[in-house]
Amino acid sequence: MVLLFVLSPMQLLTWVSTLVLFLAPNVYSYVPAWPTNSTQDAISYGLNITDVSTLHLQWYSNGSYMETVSYALVGRNSTGTSEGALEHFSESSVNQDTPGTQTPWIALISCDFNGTNASQEIDIFTFARNKGARSALLYSVYSTACIISPGYSNVETSNHPLDVFSTQRLSSSLLVESQFSQIGTLNGTYDSKMLNDSAGIIKEALSSGSVTSPTFLFATLEAYNAGSQAYNATGSQSGTANGEQSSPTTTIGNDSKSSNALHRNVPSIFAGIACILFEGLYLY
Numbered sequence: 001m002v003l004l005f006v007l008s009p010m011q012l013l014t015w016v017s018t019l020v021l022f023l024a025p026n027v028y029s030y031v032p033a034w035p036t037n038s039t040q041d042a043i044s045y046g047l048n049i050t051d052v053s054t055l056h057l058q059w060y061s062n063g064s065y066m067e068t069v070s071y072a073l074v075g076r077n078s079t080g081t082s083e084g085a086l087e088h089f090s091e092s093s094v095n096q097d098t099p100g101t102q103t104p105w106i107a108l109i110s111c112d113f114n115g116t117n118a119s120q121e122i123d124i125f126t127f128a129r130n131k132g133a134r135s136a137l138l139y140s141v142y143s144t145a146c147i148i149s150p151g152y153s154n155v156e157t158s159n160h161p162l163d164v165f166s167t168q169r170l171s172s173s174l175l176v177e178s179q180f181s182q183i184g185t186l187n188g189t190y191d192s193k194m195l196n197d198s199a200g201i202i203k204e205a206l207s208s209g210s211v212t213s214p215t216f217l218f219a220t221l222e223a224y225n226a227g228s229q230a231y232n233a234t235g236s237q238s239g240t241a242n243g244e245q246s247s248p249t250t251t252i253g254n255d256s257k258s259s260n261a262l263h264r265n266v267p268s269i270f271a272g273i274a275c276i277l278f279e280g281l282y283l284y
Helices: 002-006 009-023 039-044 124-130 170-182 192-197 199-208 260-264 266-283
Strands: 033-036 053-059 063-073 081-088 105-110 135-139 145-148 163-167 218-222
Touching (some): 039 145, 053 170, 063 145, 105 124, 135 170, 135 218, 192 199
Parallel strands (some): 081 105, 135 163
Antiparallel strands (some): 033 145, 053 218, 081 218
């Protein structure tokens, strides 16, 4: 009770917020990215809007959709091409004990939020790779594009676990997201048991190029330079697969202001919380 009289209202609020973090369920990874509505911010942080890498979606029956995406991160030993069942994957719905699978699947990862008490020990891309994901598609359903944290995307300090692609515009993200409900699939979220049980269906669809069951939404992600040796460390563009220089194919959003400052200052915020906590303990 003495503590309540010693702490200021702001310090007390911080104590309560921290208590909520400790009581909340554990979140086992973090998303090293955030959303933006600013074209200039997206480009300055590495989004290549002239990238002609492709996302090809297929569903039952005979449905398909193709869109350009950005090749954001190059994974180790990457060929630039991956395919599998497209599955939502988030740090709040999967934990260390969730089994992995060898059935081909691609992680659909939102950059719109991080778990309230997300662990900083492992990133969501490594977590997805550990569960068997062949690659990841980063998207936002509220903003124009996703910005990958510079500290994470820096090849000198990061060893990227898998290929990461990113949508280039909000309309593409919304179309991908809506397709799960359009085809009526109940298997849009990562479930290793369901993937294992459906391994035959998935492998047959990928092998034949024809989807014969409404069970899953299938995706193929192909880098603009897939199969060539033109990769550079960050996945930025040096030419297309046939050696020609590409031209812009899409335009992303209005150059509006966003609240990226909050994301940039997250480390400072946590440092401030730590200082207040120690101060409160000392006064107590």
